[in-house]
Amino acid sequence: MSRKRVAIGGLYQESHSFSPAPATLREFEACILVYGDETFERLAGSNHEVAGALDVLSDYECIPLLYGATSASGMPVRRDDYETLKATYLDHLDKALPLDGVVMTMHGSTVAEHIQDATGDLIEAVRNRVGPDIPITVSLDLHANVTRRMARNADALVGYHTAPHVDQRDTGQRVARVMQHLLSGCLIAQAYCPIPMIVPAENGQTTVGPYAEVMDMGLELETRSDVLSASVFSVQPWMDLTEVGSSVVVITDGDSEVATTEAKRLAVDLWDRREAFEPDLTPYEEAIDSALTDDARPHVFSDSADAPSSGAPGDSPALLSSLLDRGINDPVYLNIVDGNAVERAETVGIGNRGTVTVGASFTDAFYSPVTFEGTVRTLFDGRFTFKGPGFNGVPFDMGKTAVWVTGGIHLVTMERGVLQWDPELYRCVGLEPTDARIVVAKSPAAFRAAYSGFAHKIVNIDAPGVCSPNLREFPWKHVPRPVYPLDEFETPPDFVCYTERSGRA
Ligand SMILES: [Zn+2]
Structure with missing residues:
Protein backbone atom coordinates (compact mmCIF):
# COMPACT_ATOMS: atom_id res chain seq x y z
CA MET A 1 0.00 0.00 0.00
CA SER A 2 1.36 3.40 -0.89
CA ARG A 3 2.17 5.74 1.97
CA LYS A 4 -0.12 8.64 2.83
CA ARG A 5 1.05 11.97 1.45
CA VAL A 6 1.40 15.06 3.67
CA ALA A 7 2.54 18.44 2.36
CA ILE A 8 4.51 20.75 4.70
CA GLY A 9 5.31 24.48 4.41
CA GLY A 10 4.18 27.93 5.46
CA LEU A 11 4.73 31.64 5.93
CA TYR A 12 6.09 33.23 9.09
CA GLN A 13 5.82 37.01 9.29
CA GLU A 14 4.61 39.19 12.14
CA SER A 15 2.99 42.44 11.03
CA HIS A 16 2.77 45.73 12.91
CA SER A 17 0.27 48.49 12.16
CA PHE A 18 2.44 51.39 13.30
CA SER A 19 5.84 50.31 11.96
CA PRO A 20 7.71 52.00 9.12
CA ALA A 21 9.89 48.86 8.59
CA PRO A 22 9.16 47.39 5.15
CA ALA A 23 7.90 43.83 4.62
CA THR A 24 8.61 42.86 1.04
CA LEU A 25 9.97 39.79 -0.71
CA ARG A 26 13.42 41.19 0.02
CA GLU A 27 12.88 40.78 3.77
CA PHE A 28 11.85 37.14 3.24
CA GLU A 29 14.83 36.49 0.96
CA ALA A 30 17.17 38.02 3.53
CA CYS A 31 15.89 35.64 6.20
CA ILE A 32 14.61 32.47 4.60
CA LEU A 33 12.62 31.76 1.46
CA VAL A 34 12.89 28.20 0.18
CA TYR A 35 10.85 26.01 -2.16
CA GLY A 36 10.52 22.32 -2.85
CA ASP A 37 13.40 20.06 -1.77
CA GLU A 38 15.37 22.98 -0.36
CA THR A 39 12.66 23.46 2.29
CA PHE A 40 13.52 20.16 3.96
CA GLU A 41 17.25 20.39 3.20
CA ARG A 42 17.51 23.73 4.98
CA LEU A 43 15.23 23.06 7.94
CA ALA A 44 15.36 19.33 8.80
CA GLY A 45 17.22 18.72 12.05
CA SER A 46 17.10 22.36 13.23
CA ASN A 47 14.93 23.82 15.99
CA HIS A 48 12.14 24.54 13.54
CA GLU A 49 8.47 23.57 13.10
CA VAL A 50 9.19 21.91 9.74
CA ALA A 51 11.88 19.76 11.36
CA GLY A 52 9.46 18.73 14.11
CA ALA A 53 6.78 17.78 11.60
CA LEU A 54 9.32 15.66 9.71
CA ASP A 55 10.36 13.94 12.96
CA VAL A 56 6.82 12.71 13.59
CA LEU A 57 5.69 12.04 10.03
CA SER A 58 8.62 9.83 9.02
CA ASP A 59 6.27 6.98 8.08
CA TYR A 60 4.42 9.21 5.63
CA GLU A 61 5.49 10.62 2.31
CA CYS A 62 6.26 14.25 3.15
CA ILE A 63 6.15 16.74 0.30
CA PRO A 64 7.87 20.12 0.70
CA LEU A 65 6.02 23.33 -0.19
CA LEU A 66 7.27 26.88 0.08
CA TYR A 67 8.56 28.10 3.44
CA GLY A 68 9.21 31.81 3.92
CA ALA A 69 10.01 33.78 7.07
CA THR A 70 11.15 37.29 7.89
CA SER A 71 13.42 37.63 10.88
CA ALA A 72 12.31 41.21 11.32
CA SER A 73 8.62 41.94 11.16
CA GLY A 74 7.10 45.20 10.13
CA MET A 75 4.44 46.76 7.98
CA PRO A 76 1.80 44.66 6.26
CA VAL A 77 3.39 42.57 3.50
CA ARG A 78 3.34 44.46 0.20
CA ARG A 79 0.33 43.46 -1.87
CA ASP A 80 2.17 42.08 -4.91
CA ASP A 81 4.72 40.26 -2.77
CA TYR A 82 2.06 38.53 -0.69
CA GLU A 83 0.26 37.47 -3.87
CA THR A 84 3.54 36.12 -5.29
CA LEU A 85 4.25 34.12 -2.13
CA LYS A 86 0.70 32.80 -2.02
CA ALA A 87 0.72 31.84 -5.72
CA THR A 88 4.06 30.04 -5.36
CA TYR A 89 2.84 28.21 -2.26
CA LEU A 90 -0.35 27.11 -4.02
CA ASP A 91 1.57 26.16 -7.15
CA HIS A 92 3.69 23.74 -5.10
CA LEU A 93 0.52 22.49 -3.42
CA ASP A 94 -1.20 21.90 -6.76
CA LYS A 95 1.77 19.90 -7.99
CA ALA A 96 1.70 17.80 -4.80
CA LEU A 97 -1.99 16.81 -5.17
CA PRO A 98 -3.55 14.40 -4.39
CA LEU A 99 -2.72 14.77 -0.70
CA ASP A 100 -3.93 13.11 2.49
CA GLY A 101 -3.05 16.08 4.68
CA VAL A 102 -1.39 19.52 4.85
CA VAL A 103 0.74 20.77 7.75
CA MET A 104 1.08 24.56 7.58
CA THR A 105 3.86 26.16 9.65
CA MET A 106 2.66 29.75 10.04
CA HIS A 107 3.16 32.74 12.32
CA GLY A 108 -0.48 33.76 12.54
CA SER A 109 -0.08 37.55 12.73
CA THR A 110 0.64 38.20 9.07
CA VAL A 111 -1.21 41.10 7.47
CA ALA A 112 -0.99 41.94 3.77
CA GLU A 113 -1.67 45.44 2.45
CA HIS A 114 -5.02 44.30 1.08
CA ILE A 115 -5.85 41.43 3.48
CA GLN A 116 -6.02 41.89 7.25
CA ASP A 117 -5.82 38.18 7.98
CA ALA A 118 -3.28 36.83 5.49
CA THR A 119 -2.84 33.65 7.55
CA GLY A 120 -6.56 32.89 7.32
CA ASP A 121 -6.48 33.79 3.64
CA LEU A 122 -3.73 31.25 2.88
CA ILE A 123 -5.32 28.52 5.02
CA GLU A 124 -8.65 29.11 3.26
CA ALA A 125 -6.95 28.96 -0.16
CA VAL A 126 -5.43 25.59 0.81
CA ARG A 127 -8.82 24.41 2.08
CA ASN A 128 -10.42 25.37 -1.24
CA ARG A 129 -7.76 23.36 -3.10
CA VAL A 130 -7.87 20.17 -1.02
CA GLY A 131 -11.59 20.17 -0.21
CA PRO A 132 -13.44 19.75 3.10
CA ASP A 133 -12.26 16.22 3.98
CA ILE A 134 -8.47 16.53 3.87
CA PRO A 135 -7.04 17.53 7.27
CA ILE A 136 -5.14 20.81 7.58
CA THR A 137 -3.21 21.31 10.81
CA VAL A 138 -1.45 24.61 11.45
CA SER A 139 1.36 25.57 13.81
CA LEU A 140 1.35 29.16 15.08
CA ASP A 141 3.60 31.52 17.02
CA LEU A 142 2.07 32.34 20.40
CA HIS A 143 1.80 35.97 19.25
CA ALA A 144 -0.63 34.82 16.55
CA ASN A 145 -3.81 36.81 16.07
CA VAL A 146 -6.12 33.83 15.74
CA THR A 147 -9.26 34.61 13.73
CA ARG A 148 -12.55 32.88 13.03
CA ARG A 149 -11.46 32.41 9.42
CA MET A 150 -8.37 30.50 10.55
CA ALA A 151 -10.35 28.36 13.00
CA ARG A 152 -13.05 27.63 10.40
CA ASN A 153 -10.62 26.48 7.71
CA ALA A 154 -8.05 24.61 9.77
CA ASP A 155 -8.86 21.36 11.56
CA ALA A 156 -6.30 22.19 14.23
CA LEU A 157 -4.41 25.31 15.34
CA VAL A 158 -1.44 24.53 17.57
CA GLY A 159 0.69 27.27 19.17
CA TYR A 160 4.13 27.58 20.70
CA HIS A 161 4.20 26.91 24.42
CA THR A 162 7.20 29.12 25.09
CA ALA A 163 8.10 32.81 25.16
CA PRO A 164 11.02 33.31 24.73
CA HIS A 165 10.30 30.97 21.84
CA VAL A 166 12.43 27.87 22.13
CA ASP A 167 9.94 25.13 21.23
CA GLN A 168 9.68 25.54 17.46
CA ARG A 169 10.62 21.91 16.74
CA ASP A 170 8.45 20.65 19.58
CA THR A 171 5.49 22.63 18.21
CA GLY A 172 6.10 21.08 14.78
CA GLN A 173 5.97 17.67 16.44
CA ARG A 174 2.75 18.50 18.26
CA VAL A 175 0.97 19.80 15.16
CA ALA A 176 2.14 16.71 13.27
CA ARG A 177 0.81 14.41 15.99
CA VAL A 178 -2.64 15.95 15.59
CA MET A 179 -2.27 15.27 11.85
CA GLN A 180 -1.30 11.67 12.63
CA HIS A 181 -4.37 11.36 14.84
CA LEU A 182 -6.61 12.58 12.01
CA LEU A 183 -4.89 10.43 9.37
CA SER A 184 -5.44 7.37 11.50
CA GLY A 185 -9.17 8.00 11.18
CA CYS A 186 -9.86 9.55 14.59
CA LEU A 187 -12.06 12.52 15.43
CA ILE A 188 -11.03 15.80 17.00
CA ALA A 189 -12.93 18.77 18.42
CA GLN A 190 -11.37 22.24 18.34
CA ALA A 191 -12.62 25.10 20.51
CA TYR A 192 -11.42 28.63 19.76
CA CYS A 193 -12.11 31.28 22.38
CA PRO A 194 -11.17 34.90 21.54
CA ILE A 195 -10.49 37.32 24.41
CA PRO A 196 -10.88 41.13 24.10
CA MET A 197 -7.40 41.97 25.34
CA ILE A 198 -4.00 42.85 23.96
CA VAL A 199 -0.96 42.78 26.23
CA PRO A 200 2.60 44.10 25.94
CA ALA A 201 5.28 41.46 25.51
CA GLU A 202 7.56 42.30 28.46
CA ASN A 203 5.60 40.20 30.97
CA GLY A 204 4.43 37.80 28.30
CA GLN A 205 7.01 35.19 29.21
CA THR A 206 6.21 31.58 29.90
CA THR A 207 9.13 31.20 32.32
CA VAL A 208 7.78 33.50 35.03
CA GLY A 209 4.80 35.78 35.67
CA PRO A 210 1.12 35.83 34.68
CA TYR A 211 1.51 34.20 31.29
CA ALA A 212 3.61 31.37 32.72
CA GLU A 213 0.83 30.60 35.20
CA VAL A 214 -1.77 30.25 32.44
CA MET A 215 0.54 28.35 30.11
CA ASP A 216 1.29 25.89 32.92
CA MET A 217 -2.46 25.26 33.21
CA GLY A 218 -2.52 24.61 29.46
CA LEU A 219 0.38 22.16 29.78
CA GLU A 220 -1.39 20.46 32.69
CA LEU A 221 -4.49 20.16 30.50
CA GLU A 222 -2.43 18.51 27.76
CA THR A 223 -1.46 15.71 30.15
CA ARG A 224 -5.11 14.54 30.00
CA SER A 225 -5.47 11.59 27.65
CA ASP A 226 -8.47 13.16 25.87
CA VAL A 227 -6.77 16.54 25.23
CA LEU A 228 -4.51 16.70 22.16
CA SER A 229 -3.45 20.31 22.37
CA ALA A 230 -3.94 23.47 24.45
CA SER A 231 -2.65 26.80 23.13
CA VAL A 232 -2.79 30.23 24.75
CA PHE A 233 -2.10 33.08 22.33
CA SER A 234 -1.12 36.43 23.85
CA VAL A 235 -1.22 38.14 20.39
CA GLN A 236 1.16 40.67 18.85
CA PRO A 237 -0.12 43.85 20.53
CA TRP A 238 0.37 46.52 17.83
CA MET A 239 -2.12 45.36 15.22
CA ASP A 240 -4.87 47.87 14.52
CA LEU A 241 -7.28 45.42 12.84
CA THR A 242 -11.02 44.86 12.95
CA GLU A 243 -10.51 41.39 14.46
CA VAL A 244 -7.67 41.24 16.97
CA GLY A 245 -6.99 39.91 20.45
CA SER A 246 -5.61 37.20 22.68
CA SER A 247 -7.18 33.76 22.41
CA VAL A 248 -7.19 30.15 23.52
CA VAL A 249 -7.51 27.03 21.36
CA VAL A 250 -8.13 23.62 22.91
CA ILE A 251 -8.27 20.41 20.87
CA THR A 252 -9.69 17.18 22.24
CA ASP A 253 -10.11 13.69 20.78
CA GLY A 254 -13.65 14.53 19.68
CA ASP A 255 -15.45 15.76 22.80
CA SER A 256 -16.76 19.24 21.93
CA GLU A 257 -17.95 19.93 25.44
CA VAL A 258 -14.57 19.30 27.05
CA ALA A 259 -12.85 21.42 24.38
CA THR A 260 -15.28 24.31 24.91
CA THR A 261 -15.27 24.18 28.71
CA GLU A 262 -11.49 24.01 28.97
CA ALA A 263 -10.88 26.72 26.34
CA LYS A 264 -13.21 29.05 28.19
CA ARG A 265 -11.59 28.22 31.53
CA LEU A 266 -8.11 29.11 30.23
CA ALA A 267 -9.49 32.27 28.60
CA VAL A 268 -10.93 33.41 31.95
CA ASP A 269 -7.61 32.56 33.66
CA LEU A 270 -5.73 34.78 31.20
CA TRP A 271 -8.28 37.60 31.45
CA ASP A 272 -8.15 37.57 35.25
CA ARG A 273 -4.41 38.25 35.12
CA ARG A 274 -4.58 41.12 32.59
CA GLU A 275 -3.33 43.83 34.94
CA ALA A 276 -0.22 41.80 35.78
CA PHE A 277 0.97 42.19 32.17
CA GLU A 278 1.74 45.91 32.69
CA PRO A 279 5.54 46.09 32.47
CA ASP A 280 7.84 47.67 35.03
CA LEU A 281 9.99 50.03 32.96
CA PRO A 469 4.67 48.85 25.57
CA ASN A 470 2.69 51.98 26.48
CA LEU A 471 -0.20 50.72 24.32
CA ARG A 472 -2.69 53.43 25.29
CA GLU A 473 -0.53 56.02 23.51
CA PHE A 474 -0.94 54.63 19.97
CA PRO A 475 -3.46 56.11 17.48
CA TRP A 476 -5.86 53.12 17.33
CA LYS A 477 -8.56 53.33 14.66
CA HIS A 478 -9.83 49.85 13.80
CA VAL A 479 -9.45 47.61 16.85
CA PRO A 480 -12.90 46.61 18.13
CA ARG A 481 -13.80 48.30 21.40
CA PRO A 482 -13.95 47.74 24.21
CA VAL A 483 -10.56 46.03 24.49
CA TYR A 484 -8.20 45.84 27.46
CA PRO A 485 -6.07 47.88 28.25
CA LEU A 486 -7.47 50.64 26.04
CA ASP A 487 -10.80 50.40 27.85
CA GLU A 488 -11.89 49.49 31.34
CA PHE A 489 -14.47 46.70 31.74
CA GLU A 490 -17.19 47.03 34.35
CA THR A 491 -18.33 43.46 33.73
CA PRO A 492 -16.23 40.62 32.30
CA PRO A 493 -16.61 39.77 28.59
CA ASP A 494 -18.74 36.82 27.40
CA PHE A 495 -15.91 34.48 26.26
CA VAL A 496 -17.88 33.03 23.34
CA CYS A 497 -16.22 29.82 22.04
CA TYR A 498 -16.33 28.59 18.44
CA THR A 499 -16.17 24.81 18.49
CA GLU A 500 -16.06 22.41 15.54
CA ARG A 501 -15.45 18.70 15.14
CA SER A 502 -13.55 17.15 12.29
CA GLY A 503 -12.05 13.85 11.15
CA ARG A 504 -13.70 10.56 10.40
CA ALA A 505 -14.46 8.04 13.10
ZN1 LIG B 1 6.29 35.47 18.77
Missing part, protein backbone atom coordinates in the same frame (compact mmCIF):
# COMPACT_ATOMS: atom_id res chain seq x y z
CA THR A 282 13.04 52.10 33.91
CA PRO A 283 13.61 55.39 32.03
CA TYR A 284 16.67 54.73 29.87
CA GLU A 285 18.76 57.62 31.21
CA GLU A 286 18.20 56.37 34.75
CA ALA A 287 19.15 52.82 33.65
CA ILE A 288 22.45 54.07 32.16
CA ASP A 289 23.33 56.03 35.31
CA SER A 290 22.57 53.03 37.46
CA ALA A 291 24.72 50.70 35.30
CA LEU A 292 27.62 53.17 35.48
CA THR A 293 27.63 53.01 39.29
CA ASP A 294 27.54 49.18 39.43
CA ASP A 295 30.82 47.54 38.37
CA ALA A 296 29.35 44.06 37.84
CA ARG A 297 28.66 43.22 34.21
CA PRO A 298 26.97 43.00 31.87
CA HIS A 299 23.86 45.09 32.43
CA VAL A 300 21.59 43.90 29.64
CA PHE A 301 19.12 46.57 28.48
CA SER A 302 15.96 45.43 26.77
CA ASP A 303 15.14 48.24 24.33
CA SER A 304 11.80 46.70 23.43
CA ALA A 305 10.40 49.88 21.84
CA ASP A 306 12.81 49.39 18.92
CA ALA A 307 12.65 45.58 18.69
CA PRO A 308 12.74 44.28 15.09
CA SER A 309 11.08 41.08 16.31
CA SER A 310 8.07 43.18 17.34
CA GLY A 311 8.02 45.14 14.08
CA ALA A 312 10.23 48.13 14.85
CA PRO A 313 12.79 49.33 12.30
CA GLY A 314 15.68 49.00 14.78
CA ASP A 315 16.84 52.52 13.93
CA SER A 316 16.54 54.22 17.33
CA PRO A 317 19.59 56.25 18.39
CA ALA A 318 17.97 57.35 21.66
CA LEU A 319 20.29 55.30 23.86
CA LEU A 320 23.34 56.14 21.74
CA SER A 321 22.67 59.82 22.17
CA SER A 322 22.59 59.53 25.97
CA LEU A 323 25.67 57.33 26.06
CA LEU A 324 27.65 59.80 23.92
CA ASP A 325 26.65 62.62 26.27
CA ARG A 326 28.23 60.73 29.16
CA GLY A 327 31.61 60.03 27.48
CA ILE A 328 31.79 56.38 28.55
CA ASN A 329 35.10 54.47 28.46
CA ASP A 330 33.90 51.08 29.70
CA PRO A 331 32.72 48.78 26.87
CA VAL A 332 29.11 49.36 25.86
CA TYR A 333 27.62 47.38 22.96
CA LEU A 334 24.57 48.54 21.07
CA ASN A 335 23.25 48.42 17.52
CA ILE A 336 21.31 50.49 15.01
CA VAL A 337 19.88 49.52 11.63
CA ASP A 338 21.26 52.12 9.21
CA GLY A 339 22.50 51.19 5.74
CA ASN A 340 23.96 54.66 5.16
CA ALA A 341 26.15 54.38 8.26
CA VAL A 342 27.48 51.05 6.92
CA GLU A 343 28.24 52.63 3.55
CA ARG A 344 29.97 55.50 5.32
CA ALA A 345 32.13 52.99 7.25
CA GLU A 346 33.17 51.34 3.98
CA THR A 347 34.28 54.73 2.66
CA VAL A 348 36.18 55.59 5.86
CA GLY A 349 37.85 52.15 6.01
CA ILE A 350 38.89 49.85 8.85
CA GLY A 351 41.13 51.50 11.44
CA ASN A 352 40.37 55.03 10.28
CA ARG A 353 38.40 57.76 11.99
CA GLY A 354 35.44 59.46 10.44
CA THR A 355 32.25 61.30 11.19
CA VAL A 356 28.97 59.46 10.82
CA THR A 357 25.32 60.37 11.19
CA VAL A 358 23.25 57.47 12.38
CA GLY A 359 19.69 56.52 13.33
CA ALA A 360 16.11 57.60 12.57
CA SER A 361 16.62 56.47 8.98
CA PHE A 362 13.12 54.97 8.66
CA THR A 363 11.24 57.52 10.72
CA ASP A 364 12.00 60.61 12.76
CA ALA A 365 8.62 60.47 14.49
CA PHE A 366 10.16 59.22 17.74
CA TYR A 367 13.81 60.37 17.74
CA SER A 368 16.38 62.29 15.65
CA PRO A 369 19.61 61.17 13.95
CA VAL A 370 22.86 61.46 15.94
CA THR A 371 26.26 62.55 14.58
CA PHE A 372 29.55 61.50 16.17
CA GLU A 373 33.18 60.87 15.31
CA GLY A 374 34.50 57.34 15.68
CA THR A 375 36.83 54.66 14.36
CA VAL A 376 35.68 51.91 12.04
CA ARG A 377 36.68 48.71 13.83
CA THR A 378 35.06 45.99 11.72
CA LEU A 379 33.34 45.43 8.37
CA PHE A 380 31.39 42.18 8.02
CA ASP A 381 28.93 40.53 5.61
CA GLY A 382 26.28 40.22 8.34
CA ARG A 383 25.64 36.48 8.13
CA PHE A 384 25.56 34.56 11.37
CA THR A 385 23.88 31.56 12.98
CA PHE A 386 21.89 31.51 16.22
CA LYS A 387 23.60 29.41 18.89
CA GLY A 388 21.20 30.05 21.80
CA PRO A 389 18.02 28.09 22.58
CA GLY A 390 15.66 29.92 20.15
CA PHE A 391 16.10 29.07 16.43
CA ASN A 392 19.31 27.24 17.36
CA GLY A 393 21.29 26.49 14.23
CA VAL A 394 19.19 28.77 12.02
CA PRO A 395 21.18 31.26 9.88
CA PHE A 396 20.36 34.98 9.86
CA ASP A 397 21.50 37.81 7.61
CA MET A 398 21.54 41.42 8.82
CA GLY A 399 23.12 42.67 5.60
CA LYS A 400 26.42 44.48 5.42
CA THR A 401 27.55 45.39 8.93
CA ALA A 402 30.08 47.82 10.38
CA VAL A 403 31.26 48.45 13.94
CA TRP A 404 32.00 52.05 14.93
CA VAL A 405 33.93 52.77 18.14
CA THR A 406 34.22 55.95 20.16
CA GLY A 407 35.56 55.70 23.71
CA GLY A 408 33.95 52.57 25.16
CA ILE A 409 30.91 52.76 22.89
CA HIS A 410 30.85 50.00 20.26
CA LEU A 411 28.05 50.65 17.81
CA VAL A 412 27.09 47.85 15.43
CA THR A 413 25.42 49.33 12.34
CA MET A 414 23.71 46.99 9.92
CA GLU A 415 21.64 47.20 6.76
CA ARG A 416 18.66 45.18 8.02
CA GLY A 417 16.94 44.42 11.28
CA VAL A 418 17.05 40.85 12.59
CA LEU A 419 15.74 39.06 15.65
CA GLN A 420 17.88 40.15 18.61
CA TRP A 421 17.40 37.01 20.66
CA ASP A 422 20.98 35.87 20.48
CA PRO A 423 24.31 37.44 21.58
CA GLU A 424 25.79 36.02 18.36
CA LEU A 425 24.66 39.35 16.88
CA TYR A 426 27.64 40.85 18.75
CA ARG A 427 29.96 37.85 18.81
CA CYS A 428 29.90 37.56 15.02
CA VAL A 429 31.61 40.96 14.84
CA GLY A 430 34.14 40.09 17.55
CA LEU A 431 32.36 41.70 20.51
CA GLU A 432 31.97 39.50 23.60
CA PRO A 433 28.88 40.61 25.55
CA THR A 434 30.17 39.25 28.88
CA ASP A 435 32.98 41.87 28.67
CA ALA A 436 30.58 44.80 28.33
CA ARG A 437 29.32 47.08 31.08
CA ILE A 438 26.11 47.57 29.09
CA VAL A 439 24.83 45.47 26.21
CA VAL A 440 21.59 46.30 24.41
CA ALA A 441 19.15 43.70 23.10
CA LYS A 442 16.30 45.19 21.08
CA SER A 443 13.83 42.53 22.14
CA PRO A 444 11.03 42.57 24.76
CA ALA A 445 11.44 39.07 26.17
CA ALA A 446 12.81 36.41 23.81
CA PHE A 447 16.44 37.54 24.29
CA ARG A 448 16.24 36.34 27.89
CA ALA A 449 16.64 32.69 26.88
CA ALA A 450 20.17 33.31 25.60
CA TYR A 451 21.18 36.33 27.75
CA SER A 452 19.92 35.55 31.25
CA GLY A 453 22.61 32.91 31.82
CA PHE A 454 25.37 35.51 31.87
CA ALA A 455 23.58 38.84 32.53
CA HIS A 456 24.43 40.51 35.82
CA LYS A 457 21.13 42.36 35.55
CA ILE A 458 18.39 42.68 32.93
CA VAL A 459 16.60 46.05 32.73
CA ASN A 460 13.43 46.77 30.74
CA ILE A 461 14.08 50.32 29.65
CA ASP A 462 11.48 52.92 28.77
CA ALA A 463 12.69 54.46 25.52
CA PRO A 464 10.84 56.00 22.58
CA GLY A 465 9.83 53.85 19.61
CA VAL A 466 7.16 52.22 17.54
CA CYS A 467 7.02 49.12 19.79
CA SER A 468 6.65 50.93 23.07
